[in-house]
Amino acid sequence: MIKQWFAKTVSIALGVVLLAGCEPPTAESTQNGFRGTGMLQLEQPKVREAKVAANQVPAASPALPATPPYAKDVYQNVQVLGDLGVGQFTRLMAAMTQWVAPEEGCNYCHVTGNLASDDIYTKVVSRRMLQMTQHINANWNDHVGETGVTCYTCHRGNNVPAEIWFEDPGPRSAAKAGWRDNQNTPAPVAAMASLPYDSLSRYLLGDEEIRVIGNTALPSTNTSPIKATEGTYSLMMHMSDALGVNCTFCHNTRAMADWTQSTPQRVTAWYGIEMARDLNVDYLDPLQPVYPEHRLGDLGDAPKANCATCHQGVNKPLYGAAMVKDFPSLTVEASTSAMGQVSSEAASAVATSEAVDRQEAEGI
Numbered sequence: 001m002i003k004q005w006f007a008k009t010v011s012i013a014l015g016v017v018l019l020a021g022c023e024p025p026t027a028e029s030t031q032n033g034f035r036g037t038g039m040l041q042l043e044q045p046k047v048r049e050a051k052v053a054a055n056q057v058p059a060a061s062p063a064l065p066a067t068p069p070y071a072k073d074v075y076q077n078v079q080v081l082g083d084l085g086v087g088q089f090t091r092l093m094a095a096m097t098q099w100v101a102p103e104e105g106c107n108y109c110h111v112t113g114n115l116a117s118d119d120i121y122t123k124v125v126s127r128r129m130l131q132m133t134q135h136i137n138a139n140w141n142d143h144v145g146e147t148g149v150t151c152y153t154c155h156r157g158n159n160v161p162a163e164i165w166f167e168d169p170g171p172r173s174a175a176k177a178g179w180r181d182n183q184n185t186p187a188p189v190a191a192m193a194s195l196p197y198d199s200l201s202r203y204l205l206g207d208e209e210i211r212v213i214g215n216t217a218l219p220s221t222n223t224s225p226i227k228a229t230e231g232t233y234s235l236m237m238h239m240s241d242a243l244g245v246n247c248t249f250c251h252n253t254r255a256m257a258d259w260t261q262s263t264p265q266r267v268t269a270w271y272g273i274e275m276a277r278d279l280n281v282d283y284l285d286p287l288q289p290v291y292p293e294h295r296l297g298d299l300g301d302a303p304k305a306n307c308a309t310c311h312q313g314v315n316k317p318l319y320g321a322a323m324v325k326d327f328p329s330l331t332v333e334a335s336t337s338a339m340g341q342v343s344s345e346a347a348s349a350v351a352t353s354e355a356v357d358r359q360e361a362e363g364i
């Protein structure tokens, strides 16, 4: 009798202790569709707190007027920021240092004692980054709105942004026969779902159609095969993961394809896809010859941007903090006479000086 009572008490006490270790169901839900559609976003307050803490922006130093002398009249090799007053120019250099190379300082991009030199590849890359940032803010308002982007949106104090991607050959497999598209392995790009590995090359570099449902009933004219379906779902998993949202942030899941039942965010996302492709095709991929080998991917391609490069788990990067309003020179595309592209001369100059460095290091 006493034994039984003891066993009962112990098991109840144990149960209480075990349950106390469980996370209470505290997820908060926000409704973002019409009532009854079940279009909810769920978020744990603790997760949100951590994200808010990780998305604080550094304060900008006070703005300066565009008074002469101008950078183009004072410096030797200024191709993008020439119209800035010297004070403004220096303020932007200081901000870029804080955003991209806070530990290394000016010398991450500059040769000591010769600021005009283009011998370090990071400077050549940065010049193109300046043009890319201006291009985003000037021409992609349909996506970035008035919020805009600065170097910090992607870099966050890191030389290399935390989220970049390369063309991905997927894990090696003995099974050469048949088309598997690296299925049945968790794909990092698709939030570890068993979906195609390399969907970003198809949609954010290439422009394959993001389509599941054909426009006609006849299979002979349905141009959306299963391959396109799997790729589409892989991309959608990336997008949800990158923004920290679920599918109902953009879709009414009973009719994924129907725009009239989708949220306004789906339209913004559509522009986001077009923009990411534009950045990869026109700016990031062509930088390939400028980078040292260790920055390139397994297939020798340049590092590229996806939704996560800017968003980093939040529906609006940095929770919508509008940093660029403090740096108006990043919102207009500079008239870039001969400098529309990274000149192949600059690329080969960097390549040569790197080769020399390597030879020196190897004692050749």
Ligand code: HEC
Pocket (backbone or CB within 6 Å): 074, 075, 076, 077, 078, 079, 080, 081, 082, 093, 094, 096, 097, 100, 101, 105, 106, 107, 108, 109, 110, 115, 116, 122, 123, 124, 126, 127
């Ligand atoms: C992340 C890379 C980067 C960092 C860090 C950086 N710069 Fe620059 N700097 C550039 C680029 C790119 C240019 C060329 C801009 C152009 O072509 O319009 C430049 C040009 C200059 C020039 C003009 C030199 C000339 O005669 O042509 C000066 C001066 C300068 N930077 C000063 C600084 C100082 C001072 C710091 C540190 C507070 C600094 N920079 C940090 C990328 C950087």
Ligand code: HEC
Pocket (backbone or CB within 6 Å): 096, 100, 109, 122, 123, 125, 126, 129, 130, 133, 149, 150, 151, 152, 153, 154, 155, 159, 160, 161, 164, 279, 284, 295, 303, 304, 305, 309, 310
């Ligand atoms: C849309 C996102 C994005 C923005 C905005 C952006 N960058 Fe980058 N940046 C990248 C990506 C992606 C890379 C490639 C990463 C790598 O080098 O492996 C990169 C690389 C670089 C590198 C080379 C780093 C290295 O060590 O190889 C420098 C320097 C740089 N960016 C400077 C800048 C500056 C300065 C700005 C603002 C004027 C800027 N970036 C804005 C995405 C961005």
Ligand code: HEC
Pocket (backbone or CB within 6 Å): 210, 211, 212, 213, 214, 232, 233, 236, 237, 239, 240, 243, 245, 246, 247, 248, 249, 250, 251, 256, 257, 265, 266, 267, 269, 270, 273
């Ligand atoms: C941030 C917004 C966003 C999120 C989140 C999102 N989608 Fe999409 N989805 C889009 C956009 C935009 C398109 C259309 C792309 C186009 O037409 O080029 C699309 C297209 C699709 C299509 C193709 C429809 C057709 O026309 O055949 C399917 C299926 C789909 N999404 C499923 C999903 C699933 C499943 C999820 C969650 C894992 C998801 N989406 C998350 C924005 C989103």
Ligand code: HEC
Pocket (backbone or CB within 6 Å): 136, 143, 144, 145, 146, 147, 148, 149, 153, 239, 243, 265, 266, 268, 269, 270, 272, 273, 274, 276, 305, 306, 307, 308, 309, 310, 311, 315, 316, 317, 320
């Ligand atoms: C160059 C940086 C950058 C990239 C890359 C980027 N975005 Fe954005 N995105 C932004 C900014 C900035 C905003 C905030 C715009 C605003 O405040 O109006 C935003 C807003 C959004 C919104 C609206 C969110 C809301 O709450 O209304 C969606 C949806 C979105 N992005 C989806 C995407 C998708 C999907 C991709 C990849 C295909 C992508 N973005 C790539 C910078 C970026």
